[in-house]
């Protein structure tokens with residue numbers, strides 16, 4: 001389905017990114033995995049070491065890529081960091097990766113895409129559509145991802161660039177990200193895991209495959225998905 005396509009996935013060393021990389025490779029893609037802990041990447045993923053919170057590292061990382069058909073902006077960080085009491089250093093860390101890193105990777109990828117257009121898929125969140133009580137600054141970063149996705153689409157259409165722009169907005173997915181998000185609320189996470197069947201990284205990977213293998217004239221803009229057990 002994706003034969004001959006080169007796909008860069010940020011945050012391919014864990015959770016959703018790793019599941020997407022494995023499924024897209026099975027479907028014929030050549031996958032480059034960008035992250036800090038490249039030692040965690042399975043051998044079939046081509047490693048690109050980069051800390052997305054450092055713009056100079058993004059510049060260097062993209063300098064190593066010769067061709068690219070698809071960018072999946074997946075890497076992300078989630079702290080429970082309320083507006084009233086949150087730690088601004090956590091806000092900055094989330095902003096740098098979830099928003100600034102995603103935007104800079106998109107800008108760099110556009111320069112590598114074929115003239116006929118590429119595809120950018122942003123892994124956003126249901127927290128970019130509604131703010132749960134614990135949403136805090138994380139939700140703000142995902143609302144920004146939604147705005148950036150729309151802005152980029154409009155900019156590209158404005159200049160006749162055929163690159164497609166899509167996003168996936170998942171609810172809870174059982175990955176290591178939740179251990180950070182629930183830091184200090186471990187009992188709540190344990191209870192959530194016991195009482196709720198969360199989405200799996202594979203559920204998101206299958207959605208990504210559907211979006212990325214849509215016919216050339218079809219641009220799937222956003223897929224919102226939650227576990228059937230998730231109330232909000």
Ligand SMILES: NC(=O)c1ccc[n+]([C@@H]2O[C@H](COP(=O)([O-])OP(=O)(O)OC[C@H]3O[C@@H](n4cnc5c(N)ncnc54)[C@H](OP(=O)(O)O)[C@@H]3O)[C@@H](O)[C@H]2O)c1
Nearest residue numbers: 011013014015016035036037051052075076172173175177
């Ligand atoms: N899990 C959920 O419930 C959920 C729900 C909705 C949306 N999402 C979104 O899904 C995406 C993936 O999350 P996940 O749940 O799969 O998380 P995860 O298992 O914690 O994986 C996060 C990935 O991001 C990479 N990353 C983190 N900081 C980085 C940095 N500074 N530079 C480069 N890479 C960095 C990590 O790689 P290294 O540590 O190796 O750098 C890792 O591969 C995120 O954007 C998240 O917001 C998750």
